[in-house]
Amino acid sequence: xxxxxxxxxxxxxxxxxxxxxxxxxxxxxxxxxxxxxxxxxxxxxxxxxxxxxxxxxxxxxxxxxxxxxxxxxxxxxxxxxxxxxxxxxxxxxxxxxxxxxxxxxxxxxx
Amino acid sequence: xxxxxxxxxxxxxxxxxxxxxxxxxxxxxxxxxxxxxxxxxxxxxxxxxxxxxxxxxxxxxxxxxxxxxxxxxxxxxxxxxxxxxxxxxxxxxxxxxxxxxxxxxxxxxxxxxxxxxxx
Numbered sequence: 001x002x003x004x005x006x007x008x009x010x011x012x013x014x015x016x017x018x019x020x021x022x023x024x025x026x027x028x029x030x031x032x033x034x035x036x037x038x039x040x041x042x043x044x045x046x047x048x049x050x051x052x053x054x055x056x057x058x059x060x061x062x063x064x065x066x067x068x069x070x071x072x073x074x075x076x077x078x079x080x081x082x083x084x085x086x087x088x089x090x091x092x093x094x095x096x097x098x099x100x101x102x103x104x105x106x107x108x109x110x
Numbered sequence: 111x112x113x114x115x116x117x118x119x120x121x122x123x124x125x126x127x128x129x130x131x132x133x134x135x136x137x138x139x140x141x142x143x144x145x146x147x148x149x150x151x152x153x154x155x156x157x158x159x160x161x162x163x164x165x166x167x168x169x170x171x172x173x174x175x176x177x178x179x180x181x182x183x184x185x186x187x188x189x190x191x192x193x194x195x196x197x198x199x200x201x202x203x204x205x206x207x208x209x210x211x212x213x214x215x216x217x218x219x220x221x222x223x224x225x226x227x228x229x
Contacts, residue, residue: 034218043201043220044153087153097166098143098218102152 003027004090006101014109017078021104023071023088030090030099033064033071037084038103044087047073075106083108112136114221116202122227123192131187131224133202141206142185143218144177146170146198153201159185160206192228199223 006023013019025033033050048055050062050071061074071088088101115134123129135142144156158165159177176188185204189196202221 038153041199043222045220046217049217097158097168098155100145100153100155 002102003099004088004101006086006088006104008102008104010105010107012107012109013078015078015080017108018074018076019078019106020075021073021086021088021106023073023101023104025069025071025088025090025099027090027092027099028066028069030092032091034089034091035060035062035071035073036087036089036100038087039084044100047086078106078108080108080110082106112219114202114204114219116200116221116224118224119222120225120227122229125194125228126191129189129192129226131189131200131202131226133185133187133221134183135185135202135204136219137183139204139206139219141165141204142177142179143203143205144187145201145203145220147201147223148195148198156187189226192226194228197226197228199225 004025011019035047036044037047038044048057048060048062050064052064054063059076063072075082083106085103085105087103090099114136117132121129142159145153146156147153154170155168157167157171157177174190178186201223203218205218
């Protein structure tokens with residue numbers, strides 16, 4: 001079983017739609033979680049950290065469910081510029097190892 | 111805003127040759143990382159480095175790979191004898207501006223990557 005698993009997509013949604021991604025992790029020792037976005041042939045960039053209490057940053061909401069070992073990302077009022085690959089990332093309690101999911105591709109159409 | 115830089119942006123080499131990929135992490139950061147991403151595949155962790163030694167390495171990081179922080183500013187990844195399957199984008203990242211251990215508030219800053227092509 002993959003350590004961090006994501007639906008690869010692609011998700012193809014119209015501008016203005018709400019879209020949600022889930023990510024599951026297998027290692028309960030994973031300490032911290034993040035969502036990154038990666039544009040084609042570019043480096044990953046941090047979108048937001050994920051807290052158990054849930055956190056929101058503008059149109060983006062992230063949630064962590066430790067009991068079920070999944071992380072979610074919700075994007076509201078999607079923009080064309082949201083088109084990218086969204087990477088779920090788990091950081092191990094050793095604090096030295098970071099595992100990326102394979103990414104979910106999102107395409108926003110006009 | 112401070113940034114991680116990597117050189118070269120693209121390296122082409124012959125199979126069996128040694129390559130050194132260079133990174134300059136953000137100056138007050140303490141943790142350094144190398145990742146690779148084969149075209150069309152996921153970002154894979156290679157190695158983390160803290161306090162002048164390797165903290166963690168993946169199965170990919172075998173004896174062909176080594177890392178070094180030779181002068182307090184550069185962080186290098188050496189591949190001793192490149193193979194065709196080493197062709198990938200290699201990303202350097204840094205984090206941990208004085209926060210130990212790495213916690214949820216530490217952001218990993220990635221460099222733009224070096225595209226390595228092994229012929």
